Amino acid sequence: MAEIRLQNLAHSYSATPSGPEDYAIREMSHIWEQGGAYALLGPSGCGKSTLLNIISGLLSPSEGKVMFDSTVVNDMSPEQRNIAQVFQFPVVYDTMTVYDNLAFPLRNQGMDEKKIQIKVGEIADVLDLQPLLKKKAKNLTADEKQKVSMGRGLVRDDVSAILFDEPLTVIDPHLKWKLRRKLKQIHEQFNITMVYVTHDQLEASTFADKIAVMYGGQIVQFGTPRELFEKPHHTFVGYFIGSPGMNLIDVTPQPGGVGFGDIHLPLSEGLQQRLAATQWSTLKVGIRPEFVHLWDGPYDDAMCAEVTYIEDLGTYKIITLKLAGQLLKVRVPEDKPLPQGQAWISFPGQWLMLYADDYLLEASPANEVPHE
Amino acid sequence: MSKVQNNKAWWLVMPVFLLVAFSAIIPMMTVVNYSVQDIFDQSSRYFVGTDWFRQVLQDPRLHDSLLRQFIYSACVLLIEIPLGIAIALTMPTKGRWSSLCLIVMTIPLLIPFNVVGTIWQIFGRGDIGLLGWFLNNVLGISYNYAANASDAWVTVLIIDVWHWTSLVALLAYSGLRAIPDVYYQAARIDRASSWAVFRHIQLPKMKSVLLIAVMLRFMDSFMIYTEPFVLTGGGPGNSTTFLSQTLTTMALGQFDLGPAAAFSLVYFLIILLVSWVFYTAMTHGEKN
Numbered sequence: 001m002a003e004i005r006l007q008n009l010a011h012s013y014s015a016t017p018s019g020p021e022d023y024a025i026r027e028m029s030h031i032w033e034q035g036g037a038y039a040l041l042g043p044s045g046c047g048k049s050t051l052l053n054i055i056s057g058l059l060s061p062s063e064g065k066v067m068f069d070s071t072v073v074n075d076m077s078p079e080q081r082n083i084a085q086v087f088q089f090p091v092v093y094d095t096m097t098v099y100d101n102l103a104f105p106l107r108n109q110g111m112d113e114k115k116i117q118i119k120v121g122e123i124a125d126v127l128d129l130q131p132l133l134k135k136k137a138k139n140l141t142a143d144e145k146q147k148v149s150m151g152r153g154l155v156r157d158d159v160s161a162i163l164f165d166e167p168l169t170v171i172d173p174h175l176k177w178k179l180r181r182k183l184k185q186i187h188e189q190f191n192i193t194m195v196y197v198t199h200d201q202l203e204a205s206t207f208a209d210k211i212a213v214m215y216g217g218q219i220v221q222f223g224t225p226r227e228l229f230e231k232p233h234h235t236f237v238g239y240f241i242g243s244p245g246m247n248l249i250d251v252t253p254q255p256g257g258v259g260f261g262d263i264h265l266p267l268s269e270g271l272q273q274r275l276a277a278t279q280w281s282t283l284k285v286g287i288r289p290e291f292v293h294l295w296d297g298p299y300d301d302a303m304c305a306e307v308t309y310i311e312d313l314g315t316y317k318i319i320t321l322k323l324a325g326q327l328l329k330v331r332v333p334e335d336k337p338l339p340q341g342q343a344w345i346s347f348p349g350q351w352l353m354l355y356a357d358d359y360l361l362e363a364s365p366a367n368e369v370p371h372e
Numbered sequence: 373m374s375k376v377q378n379n380k381a382w383w384l385v386m387p388v389f390l391l392v393a394f395s396a397i398i399p400m401m402t403v404v405n406y407s408v409q410d411i412f413d414q415s416s417r418y419f420v421g422t423d424w425f426r427q428v429l430q431d432p433r434l435h436d437s438l439l440r441q442f443i444y445s446a447c448v449l450l451i452e453i454p455l456g457i458a459i460a461l462t463m464p465t466k467g468r469w470s471s472l473c474l475i476v477m478t479i480p481l482l483i484p485f486n487v488v489g490t491i492w493q494i495f496g497r498g499d500i501g502l503l504g505w506f507l508n509n510v511l512g513i514s515y516n517y518a519a520n521a522s523d524a525w526v527t528v529l530i531i532d533v534w535h536w537t538s539l540v541a542l543l544a545y546s547g548l549r550a551i552p553d554v555y556y557q558a559a560r561i562d563r564a565s566s567w568a569v570f571r572h573i574q575l576p577k578m579k580s581v582l583l584i585a586v587m588l589r590f591m592d593s594f595m596i597y598t599e600p601f602v603l604t605g606g607g608p609g610n611s612t613t614f615l616s617q618t619l620t621t622m623a624l625g626q627f628d629l630g631p632a633a634a635f636s637l638v639y640f641l642i643i644l645l646v647s648w649v650f651y652t653a654m655t656h657g658e659k660n
Binding site for chain 2: 091095105109152
């Protein structure tokens with residue numbers, strides 16, 4: 001059990017990295033607290049697995065430190081770090097039975113055979129592997145094999161952390177949900193730090209208390225699912241989380257705010273000051289489709305947009321609008337009357353985000369509204 | 373549900389059947405033909421039933437060479453398989469060195485049997501051969517494959533090991549390369565010892581290529597002919613006279629075609645039987 005601290009960590013697969021694009025992990029510092037359930041969310045190739053392998057010790061970072069509590073573990077092997085990791089594709093020891101597979105990490109530790117029996121029994125109960133214990137691992141189905149792989153990670157409850165590298169890829173959808181629940185239960189029961197890598201936002205938000213979103217070798221935001229949704233710190237988070245993703249529109253500064261086409265969006269005093277003091281090359285506003293306000297009819301302060309397309313997704317509808325030449329998606333509940341031809345919309349100030357070079361601009365850290 | 377009977381599909385098997393007939397069944401039938409008859413020329417032939425079989429099965433000369441043959445093949449397998457695996461495990465996995473290793477390993481496989489025999493025939497000679505001279509004059513070990521039966525026997529064994537261990541190593545190497553990295557990573561996470569990695573990951577994953585290696589080396593070594601023939605002609609005495617040579621002497625030297633044919637069939641059945649035993653033993657445990 002340990003707190004995992006990454007200090008100025010960076011990793012490049014090239015021996016002589018010449019620029020930031022040569023880095024799979026760009027310089028970052030991050031802390032995973034003891035006992036937390038975390039998800040590492042990001043698209044393929046963003047460095048998630050690299051980061052995971054650095055934490056477990058399968059890879060040695062080219063720069064920076066990995067610390068477990070106060071010990072620097074850079075030069076320690078996975079064995080010494082006492083970490084468990086479950087991989088994307090199931091790894092079982094073919095020649096052994098399921099029982100022997102689960103007992104294997106414990107036997108390697110030199111645990112007493114009686115204790116092993118108890119531990120294996122416990123984990124087999126949790127993962128519903130009891131009826132399979134005597135079977136040869138070779139003859140299992142893919143999801144049974146993955147349960148065995150997971151079991152081998154979970155059976156050691158003295159580990160510093162358990163890392164999951166997209167463990168449910170090969171599992172049937174209905175079992176996925178069940179296994180995620182199991183992991184959550186195990187987390188609550190044993191209070192082990194768990195880091196769960198995935199590219200599926202639903203999987204991340206159902207498993208984790210806090211999600212780290214990775215993009216281009218960096219953690220662009222670390223927060224609760226709600227924070228990621230309500231206040232994305234990076235345009236990528238806005239776009240990646242939520243369905244559909246955040247509306248992002250290029251804007252130019254105008255007196256008293258920003259604008260695009262003939263649309264003017266006022267900004268708060270603090271944000272205007274902040275914008276004036278910031279160097280940037282691209283400026284965008286972002287608003288989630290859920291937060292665009294749709295008026296029932298013409299309204300003085302509202303903007304008039306043209307309805308181009310309506311998608312009915314059952315419990316909600318997605319309306320695509322054209323506002324001053326920009327396409328915009330709005331998510332409306334099913335019972336709301338649909339606009340015909342024209343729609344009157346407005347962007348509530350608290351949900352309108354301003355991004356300079358893809359990073360969120362905020363008035364000043366002190367004014368930030370604390371989220372629960 | 374009633375099945376549609378359509379036996380025309382059997383015609384599709386014809387090409388394979390013809391191929392097998394010409395390559396195996398027809399030639400073997402001629403041997404069967406000889407094994408149950410006493411044939412002098414085209415007009416005089418007598419059916420002898422199982423006489424030839426009875427004769428060869430009671431022939432002490434054949435018993436001796438069969439025993440010699442089994443001991444020899446067993447030694448070949450016991451040395452080449454573990455040695456091949458050991459070499460494959462120590463070979464570099466990538467870069468220039470691995471290519472170089474692969475090339476060096478392939479060289480012995482490319483040399484024809486009688487050339488290999490000749491190389492060792494000269495190499496082992498006490499007067500002009502590097503090995504023979506070195507053993508006798510520098511290490512003081514008396515070594516003479518032409519006069520000493522066990523020297524000759526060991527030399528034939530070493531020739532085979534030198535010639536064919538590469539094959540086992542290359543097969544094992546390909547088996548090892550096919551193991552995904554994640555298995556090794558998982559093993560490290562599970563704190564497996566290197567022995568456990570070998571025992572539970574590498575060996576099981578190499579099983580299918582090792583099966584091929586064992587079968588090939590068994591069949592080849594069981595049929596060995598050229599090397600001992602070139603080295604000592606089967607001597608000294610009968611010490612390196614293996615089954616093939618006994619058979620050749622019988623068929624061509626003494627022109628005993630009937631017993632030779634009967635013996636060929638017995639020989640063939642032994643190889644078939646032992647190969648089957650190996651195969652079943654190694655693939656057993658897949659089920660259950």
